Amino acid sequence: MDAKNNLGFNGVDHVTFWVGNAKQAASYYNCRFGFQNLAFSGLTTGNRKYATHVVRLKQVTLCFTSPTTIDDEDHAEHMKLHGDAIKDIAFKVDDSRLIYQNAIINGAKSVLEPTELTDKDGTVIMSTIATPISNITYTFVERKNYTGEFLPGYSYDVIHDVLSDFVEPIQIADIDHVVYGVYENKVEETSEWFYKTLGFHRYWSVDDTIVHTENSGLNSIVVADENNSVKFPVIEPVNSVKAKSQTQEFVDFNGGPGCQHFAINTINIIQTVETLKKRGVVFIPTPKHYYSFLKKRLENCPVVVKEEIETLEKYGIFLDYDDEGYLLQTFTKNVQDKPTFIIEFIQKVGHMFGFGYGNFKSIFAAIELEQTLRGNLDRN
Numbered sequence: 185m186d187a188k189n190n191l192g193f194n195g196v197d198h199v200t201f202w203v204g205n206a207k208q209a210a211s212y213y214n215c216r217f218g219f220q221n222l223a224f225s226g227l228t229t230g231n232r233k234y235a236t237h238v239v240r241l242k243q244v245t246l247c248f249t250s251p252t253t254i255d256d257e258d259h260a261e262h263m264k265l266h267g268d269a270i271k272d273i274a275f276k277v278d279d280s281r282l283i284y285q286n287a288i289i290n291g292a293k294s295v296l297e298p299t300e301l302t303d304k305d306g307t308v309i310m311s312t313i314a315t316p317i318s319n320i321t322y323t324f325v326e327r328k329n330y331t332g333e334f335l336p337g338y339s340y341d342v343i344h345d346v347l348s349d350f351v352e353p354i355q356i357a358d359i360d361h362v363v364y365g366v367y368e369n370k371v372e373e374t375s376e377w378f379y380k381t382l383g384f385h386r387y388w389s390v391d392d393t394i395v396h397t398e399n400s401g402l403n404s405i406v407v408a409d410e411n412n413s414v415k416f417p418v419i420e421p422v423n424s425v426k427a428k429s430q431t432q433e434f435v436d437f438n439g440g441p442g443c444q445h446f447a448i449n450t451i452n453i454i455q456t457v458e459t460l461k462k463r464g465v466v467f468i469p470t471p472k473h474y475y476s477f478l479k480k481r482l483e484n485c486p487v488v489v490k491e492e493i494e495t496l497e498k499y500g501i502f503l504d505y506d507d508e509g510y511l512l513q514t515f516t517k518n519v520q521d522k523p524t525f526i527i528e529f530i531q532k533v534g535h536m537f538g539f540g541y542g543n544f545k546s547i548f549a550a551i552e553l554e555q556t557l558r559g560n561l562d563r564n
């Protein structure tokens with residue numbers, strides 16, 4: 185099979201986290217981010233092994249899974265290494281069998297052969313492969329013969345989260361990109377896996393000549409499917425003699441490679457940040473002097489930025505631009521005690537290609553400040 189054929193990826197279908205307490209994790213995302221309970225699978229639906237709470241906001245669907253048994257070693261091992269962490273990324277695809285078989289003949293390890301799941305709403309075809317990102321698996325979900333909201337086997341008899349009746353919803357759309365942190369000098373090799381196994385291409389790249397502070401840096405290659413429906417920046421640490429890169433901190437605390445953040449597209453980032461702050465979300469502050477430098481950078485900006493700099497400063501939003509458009513972005517602080525996972529909100533205006541060089545360094549510096557507070561910057 186020619187890997188150059190369009191294999192039919194259509195973005196992220198849902199993301200599954202393995203966590204210590206699925207009920208409470210789901211509730212955190214509902215309370216803090218305004219997700220709403222969608223579906224449940226567990227003891228009451230006949231699932232004797234795992235409880236999964238599914239929450240949704242617009243096109244972002246998150247699943248939180250914990251075991252209900254006392255002897256689930258897979259989950260225990262995952263928890264020991266990674267803590268609460270992403271276990272699976274499920275893609276919406278045109279043809280689950282095609283993508284699965286293409287991956288397998290190109291060397292991917294199978295986790296689940298294409299399987300039909302049927303209920304009163306029709307049939308979904310699911311298949312799953314292992315990835316080089318530690319224990320993260322990829323699932324390919326084909327829904328063309330299914331009209332249900334989520335998946336067969338789930339109950340929709342869930343409790344409406346009342347907080348959303350009091351706080352306005354954030355205006356998000358879908359997942360823009362998912363970032364993987366890998367070990368030193370592993371970005372090339374990991375990207376190769378995406379090209380070979382999934383027919384992805386190199387979308388963009390940046391190295392530590394651009395992304396660095398006086399302490400440390402990172403290299404990154406962004407890979408994407410033919411449709412650019414999801415982008416996967418793969419980042420690796422560039423450590424110095426005295427300092428640990430924040431990507432090194434990530435792999436150390438994550439017990440190896442894993443998902444360091446994903447970015448959610450928002451229609452209005454100012455409204456998003458304002459609402460999330462009301463809900464108690466805490467964001468990483470922008471570096472000192474960021475906005476005075478930004479004013480200088482904007483003197484050469486070929487596109488019209490609608491937002492006032494003062495407003496961006498008030499909300500702590502990063503801005504970058506190219507010839508075709510601009511992007512606004514912001515990052516939460518870690519959503520758990522391990523410094524392993526954060527969430528980004530991003531708004532693109534015009535046709536900006538994304539991942540501007542302009543912001544990477546400032547974001548890196550902002551996160552490094554947090555890393556310093558954790559006592560994780562110095563190598564000695």
Ligand SMILES: O=C(O)C(=O)Cc1ccc(O)cc1
Nearest residue numbers: 419430539540544547548551
């Ligand atoms: O541009 C983006 O979306 C980023 O997320 C940039 C980024 C990613 C990882 C880092 O450790 C620092 C910066």
Ligand SMILES: [Fe+2]
Nearest residue numbers: 361363447528
């Ligand atoms: Fe990002």
